[in-house]
Amino acid sequence: MELRNKDLLAIRDLSPEEILLILDTAESMKEISTRDIKKVPTLRGKTVINLFYEPSTRTRTSFEIAGKRLSADVINISSATSSTTKGETLKDTGRNLQAMNPDLIVIRHAAAGAPKILADALPVPVINAGDGAHEHPTQALLDAFTIREKKKTLAGITVAIIGDITHSRVARSNIALLQKMGAEVRLSGPYTMVPPYIEALGVSFIPDIGEAIRDADVIMMLRIQLERQQHGLFPTVREYARFFGLNRERLQRAKPDVLIMHPGPLNRGVEISPDVADGPYSIILDQVTNGVAVRMALLYLLIGK
Ligand code: CP
Secondary structure: OOOOOEEEOOOOHHHHHHHHHHHHHHHHHHHOOOOOOOOOOOOOOOOEEEOOOOOOOOHHHHHHHHHHHOEEEEEEEEEHHOOHHHHHOHHHHHHHHHOOOOOOOEEEEHHHHHHHHHHHHHHOOOOEEEOOOOHHHHHHHHHHHHHHHHHHOOOOOEEEEOOOOOOOOHHHHHHHHHHHHHOOOEEEEEEOOOOHHHHOOOEEEEHHHHHOOOOOOEEOOOOHHHHHHHOOOOHHHHHHHHHHHHHHHHHOOOOOOOOOEEOOOOOOOOOOOOHOOOOOOOHHHHHHHHHHHHHHHHHHHHHHH
């Protein structure tokens, strides 16, 4: 089986079978990162461009490591040091990069839809590494991989996604993926950070975080996206932490085998307390480890076969 599309732009473009193919391929890729020599020749001679118009630690680095472990040449471009600062348009940047014959472009952009503009304009495969508040499909895939690794299944599990839903591309991609794979999704957060009519997506909204986490198999905390918010969505950071933060006391309502996830970067002491982030239920760093395997799988499936 192969992926049907040239690009990976959004979870809605993937069938459940394609999601399983990516997760299963990532399982074999994960082993490579445990070897002494963490390199295989699969993508030798291929060129991957990481085009990042927004800051990133995990996604950019893991795409770079993923490409290099598969022997691809990886080029990193950030908007701050590119000709974007001289007024070049996204399409023109894309056409000029295409002229150098890369095999794949990974793009992160603050504007929703930017990866699709590039994908429609260029013959090269494009992976969306996060576009505005729209989608972050590789994050949802690595989250699903991590949940499946720990719980052995995605079907039938309950995932509580808590925090700034409105501005979260991670939430949007996770809702789409988890529903496709048969999981139940609950949302919680301040009313000001949850889009109206969210239940039309087939998820439930539970305003009280204590109720939302009760009986959940997985709690996925979201970062407050201050860079995407108009001001005034919550009175103070302290109040947010008190009413919507995950701390040890609140965690007592959760199941004894609950998993705590967060896409990072953490606002420690705001949406999650340090002892919970670093505690025994946290699988936050497993998510980061698995991000490399999932991105290796995607590079292989898009340009390695
Ligand atoms: N989870 C995530 O996208 O992190 P970065 O912004 O560091 O890439």
